[in-house]
Amino acid sequence: MDSDSGDKWSRKAPITDQRMDLKQSLGGIHIEGLKKRYGQGDTAVDALKDVHMSVGPGEVVGLVGPSGSGKSTLLKCLGAIIEPSAGRMTLGRDLIYDGGWRISDLRALRRDKIGFVFQAPYLIPFLDVTDNVALLPMLAGKPNSAAREQAMALLQALDVAHRAKAMPSQLSGGEQQRVAIARGLVNRPPVILADEPTAPLDSERALAVIRILNQMARQFDTAIIVVTHDEKIIPTFKRIYHIRDGVTYEEAGEGRGFD
Secondary structure, three states: OOHHHHHOOOOOOOOOOOOOOOOHOOOOOOHHHHHHHEEOHHHHHHEEEEEEEEEOOOEEEEEOOOOOOOOOHHHHHOOOOOOOEEEEEEEEOEEEEEEOOOOOOOOHHHHEEEEEEEEOOOOOOOOOHHHHHHHHHHHOOOHHHHHHHHHHHHHOOOOOOOHHHOOOHHOHHHHHHHHHHHHHHOOOEEEEEEOOOOOOOOHHHHHHHHHHHHHHHHHHHEEEEOOOOOOOOOHHHHHHEEEEOEEEEEEEEEOOOOO
């Protein structure tokens, strides 16, 4: 690595208070000084040391880093699956973590405010496409008919409405991933966490998934964080957060192909 690129990773890109205040007023997700320590004393491991991240509504941002850099730990903290050790997290207009959880019902937070899209679609095999997507709003208390209507609107937007009555085993890989995206969006969460969503796909399908995520982010004012190693999609991001040794570094991306 040359000296210029070495300097690039040695500095955390600053996020001014003015920019942070503006983004927080508009929603999205914002992380300040997030830390996560496992264990105590001499055996303690600092998986996250100083994480700063700000993703506004309608934005799709990449999160990249080598194995062991803290990506998985960060994703679990962002998804309210594990508790950080210090720092602040704001989701939408709500402060959800500030040295401790500020939300009493983390299950409801994950269900209603955070959408998840994984490398594997994880569709429920005995439910058809519509019910796979409608299940979350049903669990949130929405009437079944209204939940299915909401699911159908998303399936239409994602061009898989013609598969609404199909079972997951009858879908192609690309169709399954579109249904998984619909499921992640169905409760209109302010944030979607996509963990390697294009890893099993070829170039054409991978770029199609990223194109859909960009369209959905803009349409629903959703902040989307894509964790990836996929070199096919990295040039599509306008902003990228690199994480190395538990510290984040922001970089301007190429933003290729999705204006």
